[in-house]
Each structure stands twice: as C-alpha cells, then as structure tokens.
Amino acid sequence: MPTLDVTLILAAAGCWAVAGLLPLAGPRADRGGTFLGVLGSLLGAGAALHALLAPTAPGLSFTFWGAPARIEVDALSAAFLLPLHLVAGLAILYGREYWPLSAPKGSGRSVRVFFASQVAAMTVLFVVRQGLLFLVAWEAMAVSAFFLIQTEHERPEVRRAGWIYLAATHAGTLALTAMVILLAHRTGSLLWNPVTGTGSPLDAWILLLAMVGFGFKMGLFPLHFWLPSAHASSPSHASALLSAVMLKAGVYGLLRVSGLLPTIPRGFGGGLLALGAITAVWGVGNALAQRDYKRLLAYSSVENLGIIAMGIGLGWTGRAIHNPWLVALGFGAALFHVWNHSVFKTLLFFGAGSILHATGTRDMEALGGLGRRMPRTLLLLAPAILAVAALPPFNAFLSEWILYRGLFASLDQGYPWSGGLALVALALTGGLAVVAFARFFGTVFLGNPRTDAAVHAHDPSPTMRTPMAVLAGLCLALGLASPLLLPLLGRAAGGAGLTEPGLLGRGLGHDLRLLTALEALLLTLAALALAWLRRQPAAAERPPTWDCGYAAPTARMQYTGSSFADPWAALLPGRSVRMHRLKGLFPKPHALHIEVQDAVGEGLVVPWFVRMAARAQRLRRLQPGYLSVYVLYVLIALLAAFLWPLLRARLLG
Amino acid sequence: MPGFLVFPTHVALHLLVALLLPPLIPGLIAKTKAAMAGRQGPPVLQLYYDLARLARKEAVFSRTTTWVFLAGPIGALAAGWVASLLIPFGQTPAPVAFQGDVILFAYLFGLARFLTILAALDTGSAFEGMGAAREAAFSALAEPALFLGFAALAKATQSLSLTPMLLSHGAAGGRLTGPLILVLAGWATVYLAENARIPVDDPNTHLELTMIHEVMVLDHSGRPFALVLYGASLKLVVLGALILDLLLPPTGRPWLDWLGFLAGLGALAIAVGLVESAMARFRMTKVPQFLVAGILASAFAFLLLLV
Numbered sequence: 031m032p033t034l035d036v037t038l039i040l041a042a043a044g045c046w047a048v049a050g051l052l053p054l055a056g057p058r059a060d061r062g063g064t065f066l067g068v069l070g071s072l073l074g075a076g077a078a079l080h081a082l083l084a085p086t087a088p089g090l091s092f093t094f095w096g097a098p099a100r101i102e103v104d105a106l107s108a109a110f111l112l113p114l115h116l117v118a119g120l121a122i123l124y125g126r127e128y129w130p131l132s133a134p135k136g137s138g139r140s141v142r143v144f145f146a147s148q149v150a151a152m153t154v155l156f157v158v159r160q161g162l163l164f165l166v167a168w169e170a171m172a173v174s175a176f177f178l179i180q181t182e183h184e185r186p187e188v189r190r191a192g193w194i195y196l197a198a199t200h201a202g203t204l205a206l207t208a209m210v211i212l213l214a215h216r217t218g219s220l221l222w223n224p225v226t227g228t229g230s231p232l233d234a235w236i237l238l239l240a241m242v243g244f245g246f247k248m249g250l251f252p253l254h255f256w257l258p259s260a261h262a263s264s265p266s267h268a269s270a271l272l273s274a275v276m277l278k279a280g281v282y283g284l285l286r287v288s289g290l291l292p293t294i295p296r297g298f299g300g301g302l303l304a305l306g307a308i309t310a311v312w313g314v315g316n317a318l319a320q321r322d323y324k325r326l327l328a329y330s331s332v333e334n335l336g337i338i339a340m341g342i343g344l345g346w347t348g349r350a351i352h353n354p355w356l357v358a359l360g361f362g363a364a365l366f367h368v369w370n371h372s373v374f375k376t377l378l379f380f381g382a383g384s385i386l387h388a389t390g391t392r393d394m395e396a397l398g399g400l401g402r403r404m405p406r407t408l409l410l411l412a413p414a415i416l417a418v419a420a421l422p423p424f425n426a427f428l429s430e431w432i433l434y435r436g437l438f439a440s441l442d443q444g445y446p447w448s449g450g451l452a453l454v455a456l457a458l459t460g461g462l463a464v465v466a467f468a469r470f471f472g473t474v475f476l477g478n479p480r481t482d483a484a485v486h487a488h489d490p491s492p493t494m495r496t497p498m499a500v501l502a503g504l505c506l507a508l509g510l511a512s513p514l515l516l517p518l519l520g521r522a523a524g525g526a527g528l529t530e531p532g533l534l535g536r537g538l539g540h541d542l543r544l545l546t547a548l549e550a551l552l553l554t555l556a557a558l559a560l561a562w563l564r565r566q567p568a569a570a571e572r573p574p575t576w577d578c579g580y581a582a583p584t585a586r587m588q589y590t591g592s593s594f595a596d597p598w599a600a601l602l603p604g605r606s607v608r609m610h611r612l613k614g615l616f617p618k619p620h621a622l623h624i625e626v627q628d629a630v631g632e633g634l635v636v637p638w639f640v641r642m643a644a645r646a647q648r649l650r651r652l653q654p655g656y657l658s659v660y661v662l663y664v665l666i667a668l669l670a671a672f673l674w675p676l677l678r679a680r681l682l683g
Numbered sequence: 684m685p686g687f688l689v690f691p692t693h694v695a696l697h698l699l700v701a702l703l704l705p706p707l708i709p710g711l712i713a714k715t716k717a718a719m720a721g722r723q724g725p726p727v728l729q730l731y732y733d734l735a736r737l738a739r740k741e742a743v744f745s746r747t748t749t750w751v752f753l754a755g756p757i758g759a760l761a762a763g764w765v766a767s768l769l770i771p772f773g774q775t776p777a778p779v780a781f782q783g784d785v786i787l788f789a790y791l792f793g794l795a796r797f798l799t800i801l802a803a804l805d806t807g808s809a810f811e812g813m814g815a816a817r818e819a820a821f822s823a824l825a826e827p828a829l830f831l832g833f834a835a836l837a838k839a840t841q842s843l844s845l846t847p848m849l850l851s852h853g854a855a856g857g858r859l860t861g862p863l864i865l866v867l868a869g870w871a872t873v874y875l876a877e878n879a880r881i882p883v884d885d886p887n888t889h890l891e892l893t894m895i896h897e898v899m900v901l902d903h904s905g906r907p908f909a910l911v912l913y914g915a916s917l918k919l920v921v922l923g924a925l926i927l928d929l930l931l932p933p934t935g936r937p938w939l940d941w942l943g944f945l946a947g948l949g950a951l952a953i954a955v956g957l958v959e960s961a962m963a964r965f966r967m968t969k970v971p972q973f974l975v976a977g978i979l980a981s982a983f984a985f986l987l988l989l990v
Binding site: 398399401402405408409412416419420421422427431434435438441442446447450453454457458460461462464465468471472473475476477478540541544545548551552553555556559560562563566567569572573574575576577578583585587588589593594595596597598 | 738741742743744745746747748749750751753756757758760761762764765768769779781782783784786787789790791793794796797800801804805806807808809810811812813815816817819820822823826827830831834837838841843891901902905906907910982985989990
C-alpha cells in the first residue's frame, strides 16, 4: 500500500506526463495542459514539503523487468523535488505567453511537450532507488532537454549547441552506466540501499565515475563546455528549468550515490572542493566578459554549481575524517545554495526572457535605459541581481555564509590548504560576481537607450510578471527566514550521510538568528532613510544629467558594458583584441574588435570533441544502409552467441 | 548570549560615537592639510554645517534616473550603520557579536559599493560610468586584502567574530607579531582605497577624468548628497576602528579605553592629512600595483599562520 507522499509524487509525475500531450490537441486543450501542469506542481511541491517535515521516509517496492525496484521520498529527494515543482509550475505559467502555442514552425507545441516530459522525468529521477530505473529517468530527462535546446533548430548555432550538449550528456551517461554496474556489484543488487560495513577499494572507482558522470551535468570544470551555448539557445523559461533544476540533478546524484557508501575515501573531498573552487572562479570570470546576457546567466550557473560543489566537497571531507560538524556545514550549505540558486536564477532567466520579448536582442550593448521603460521588470529583477551577487539581506548570501563557516572550520581539521584556497576562491568569486552583475544591470536597465530596440521596450503582461513577483518575494523571504530552514536542511543532508540531522540547527541557530535580525535592521534603516529623502521637496523640472557642463551628450557616449568590465575581462586567457594602429595626424575611422572565447571550453574541449566526432565518422561504414548487411550482422551475432559457450571451455581452459 | 548587549552604557556610547562623530574626521583631515600648507582652512566642523545646509536644500534629479539612483546613498548609509554595530570601538566589545559576523561585515561593504556603482550608472553619464568602472576594478582588489587579513586573524584567534578576533590577538603571544604587522600594512592600503584618499584617489581634484569616488556622485544633490557625504565619513570611522583595534593596547580601565580610541581616531585623521600633504595621487595605472601590494601583505600573513 503506497503512502500519501508516494501517491502524490506519482500523481504529480502523471499530471505532467498528460500535461505534455494535451497541447497537441489544440489551443483549448492547451489551457487544460497548463492547468494540469500547475496541479502537478502543487501536488509535487506539497508532497515534497510534507516529506521534508516528516520524520520517516515513505517508500513503495515493486518489480521492474523482473528486478526488484523501489521508490522512496526521503528528505533528500524532497529537497530537490521542491525547487523542481516550484520552478516548473511558475515556468509553465510564464511560458504560456512567452512562447505561445501559435509560435512559428510548431515550436510552441514541441516546447510544451518536452518541457512537461522533462519535469515528469525529473520527478521520477528524484525518487527512484534502483540503478536501471535511475538511468532510464536520467536519459528521459537528458533527451527532453536536447529537444528543448533545439527549439529554434532552424538557426545553425542552435543546432551546434544542441549536438554538443547531446554528445556531452551521453558521455556522462556512459560514465553513469559504468557507475551503476559497479554499484550493483558492490551492493549485490540493483536496488540502492545504503551499504553497511567498511569501505572497499571499489568505492573510489564508484565515486570517480559519479564525479565524471554527474560532473558533466553539473558543468564542473572542464566539463562545463556544453553549458553556456545550450542555455543561451533554449527559450528562456526552458533555460530556467535547465539551469535551476536539471543541473541540480547532477548535485542530487552526487549526494545520493555518496550517501550510499559507508565511507568516503580520503582525498575526494579536497579534490571536489578544489574543482568546485576552480569552476566557480572560471565561471564568474567568463560571465563578466559576455555580451549576450543569456550566456552571462549561463556562466553564472557554472559559478554557482561550483559553489555547490565546494559545499559537497567540504561535506565529503567531513565524512572522511568523521567530523559531523563539517558534514553538516558542507551539505547544509550545498543544499541551501541549491534552493537559493533555483529561485534567483529562474527569476533572472524570466527577466532575461522579458527583456528579449520586449527588445528582440540578446546583445547587452544594444540596450540601456530599460529601467524607465520597464519599471516593473526593474523592480522585480533587483532582488535577483543582489542575490546572485551574494549580497545581504538576500538568500544566496546566507548559503555562502554557511559555506564560509564550514571552510573556516576545516582550516583546523588537517586540511589547511584546500580550505584556505577555497576561502580565497569564494571571496574572489563574490567580488567578481559584483562586477559581472553590476555590468549586466547597469548596461541593460540604467542610463539611456543605446538603440531603437531599447527605446520602444515595455513591461510584460501580468501573466509573465506574476511568476517573477513570487520569485522576487522568495529571494527576500529565504534570506530573512533562514533560521527556520536549518532543521529542514539538516534532515535533507541526512540522506547524503549526515548522521545527526539536528546538528545544523543547534550549531548555527543562534548566530543565524542574530544575522537575520541585523538584516531586518538593515532594511528598516534603509526604509527610514528613504522616508527622510521623500520628505524633501524635489525640483519640479527634471533636467538632463550633469555631464560636466557638456550640453549635448549622446547615448553612445555612455560607458559600455564591455568597457565597464574591461579591467577584469582583460585578464581572461581566451580574449583576443584586434585593432589597427592609428597612423598620421588625421587618422581615418578605425574599428576595435574584441572577441571572448572560453579558453578551456570552446578553445580546448569542444575542438577535441569535434576531432573525436570526425574520427568516429569512420565507423559509419558499418552502417551502409543495405538491409542485407544488417541481416548479416544479426546472423554473425547469433552465431557468436551460440559458439561462445562451446568455445569458452576450450579457450579459457 | 555571550557578547550580546552586555554593557548598556558602552552600547549607548558606541551608538552615539557611530552616529555623531563621523563628520568630524574629514574636518580634521582638511584642517591638517591646511596647516601643512600654511593656510587657515575651513573650520573643523565644516561637514556638519554642509550636512545641515544640504538637508534644507531642494534635490534635483536628472530625467534619466530611476529609484536606483537613491538606492546608492541609502544602501551605503544603512550598510555603514549596521557594520558599525559589529566592530568593537577600541578595547570595548561591539554591541552585537556572533560567530560569522566578520563575513557579514565584509559583505555589507560589498553591498554599499554595489549600490553606489549602480547609482552612478543610473545617470547615463560617461564620467560617472568611468568612475563606476574604476571603483569596481579597484575595490575588487581592496576586498581580498581586507578578507585575507580577516582570515589570518580568524586562524590565529580560532574565532569568526570581530570582537574576539580584534581584541584577543594579544593572547596569541609573540607568534602573532609578524603577521599582525603585515595585516596592518594590508589594511592601511584598504583604508586609503576604500575611503578614496591619496595616493589612490584625490577627493579634492578638479578634473573629473582623474577622479574615482567623487565622479560617481556628481549628480547627487540635496538630501541624497548629504547621505553620500555622511556615509563616506562613517566609513572613515568604521574602517579606522579596524586598524585602531589592532594597535591600541588594553588598559583595563573602560574610560581610558574610550579616550584612547577617540584620540586614536584623531591621530589617524591627522596621519591621513600628513600623507595627503606629503605625496601626490598615483597614476591610474600604478593604483592596482599599490593595491596588490596590500593583498600580498595580507596573504603572506595568512600563509604564515596557516603553516
């Protein structure tokens, strides 16, 4: 008899599966599809919240292809189901208008189908506890994402992004398949039950394969190469789902699989910590040089996944040296950042979608002054901008604060070097994120419009604004209510190997309450200062900006985003500048070209992939297209299958 | 709750100093510079007069700006006040102390800076954009110097709270003397850079092309400008307290501690005035080198304590 939570989760997955098919029947059924999707999200989010609060984990056992299988909704699953259904429910509402059913070339239908199938696949993914089913759900999720990325497949760069993504995700699946086989060997069954007893040499291989397979999905350096163009190519509400939840499937996998193992071999924690630090710095460094604001957001996802990986690494270190306090801080910070990143990155992608909708361009340098033309978008996006820069009092600051505490605590635990370097990397990441997002916000929303596209921009309709308002409120609420979330985070970290769920609340509760009280004080002081400013009479006439007496400034004289970030972007290894030397007393007009390429992703890994693909073309000769040849293959395979048992005894003795 | 709201009189004194004292510091600096140049100079209380005048004047807003333009001064002020609650003044503990407050302290300055940069970009002026870009570039260098100094002290005192970090370093003994000097050197560069003083930035320059901080607030007037000026002076006190806490010895008598702290603030202002009289601003290209030297000093202190 399945319990309530399991029933609700299965119902949610079912709702989403049907919600994807309804739009095919026409515009009227599309409304029903949206309704079913929202219903599914409400069911899923409700069940997840219930499971987070419940002390026991309900499960359901059954057989699948003759093998025992099990689904279980424990707190770790719930910690990922909650953001999934929050984001998916808001995104389907947003997408109704952002990507209407009547979009050209049938893309309105395909987006709805694959969006819903991806949500259904991920719902299943987060609750299955069996290797084979996990891989099936994983593939369903990955392939749905491929079709979402390929929505505008008539554009060559979109096709390229899609194929690179497909190659990357399947390379990851290959590693995961090997991991599932090894895990089955280790536990004796395909079921994912925690292994008791002592560690075995196999554990290191399982973790290594998990880091590769899930690392592809998380975008861990240097496996992040597929991510920026894939996220820039898909429709914005689908980008939000990919960035806010699909990348986290890798995080879930790492936490789940490592939670099954009895111990974590030494070195893995420090290794993942260092890898996360490199990923974070590399991601934010590339983010601040992008001109395309959706690519900027995608690189910022790389950065944030790096921060999450640092948390997991810290937790693993804690498990390796049997220090529950480090485990609690590391996993707690990672899970909290998963939530926070889901909220603010979804809001940012919705905002990016609204800008794209209003102006039709993804080039930041063509925009400017949108704040006066889209005042509501400006107001709704401001919390996300402050959150992504990890500034108080918004949510991401709190998760980074927990991570800082963990890193400082690890300095005295025999890991001074990885902890110290990660500390510096986290501080540097925060500093550079400020530059990157001051650039984004300033270039797009502030100042004067740089082109006509920006002059005629307007706020989106309430259908698109309402989901953004919900997320903007959550950015602040999660920041101010963080002391209440500590017990939930502790319980969720239990699934990842934290033995004492109450530790996080006991250890951090007092400090976090004082911290949030100070944040409330900050907001109060700001409100008082604003009230004081408002009581002063302002000049009725609004003159142009004082530009040091220059009377006729043009919008082109403003600082551009590229020049704003140039002092830091100039340090990037993948940046090339082409400029002709000016000659003579009266030089002719000249042009300056700056190109930024991800030196590792686009510069090294993608070309290597392309070379491998070219080599793999030789295998195409095996597939000539004649039926008779294929029949021959079948025959050879059959013969081999018959001969093998006969010859085995003779060959192997 | 250890350390939280312990001595009501001290808390009251702390709040009074944080609220009322800051505008005095720029006056002291200006007076020192005037004395060095043989001029009489403006009265020491000049900034108080300026603030009172600005509070009465009408504010003018450019037609380009939005509410973000006001978020700069407001954010800088609110963040400065909250930060002033976290830092001990002299040898008396801060009104609020908890493990991890040092991270909040550092990020509050980040918040203030972020909002100031956005307010500058909101005007759409080329000059203010230039100032914002410079501020973003240089402060991202000043931040690590501050942070690495905190990391070194946190490692030395086994604490992540400003009050024990800054007040109990004496207990660590002679091993800390070397790193402490390095941290002080690193923080001195932070103090000059964050407060826009010579040799990083010249608050009295007349050419917009050579400004950093001043050019970002060109468009502010009336009460918003009063908040900007007050916020800048508050920063002088808060960051000055950071340096003084490391330098001042504990006397054991609370009133002596307070007197020492106030005298120290005055001495620091006079020292800044002397530096400004003695040297010129660096060329823009030299500023990063100066700030990186600060980072290296703090980083070396951290490394010394790590091994």
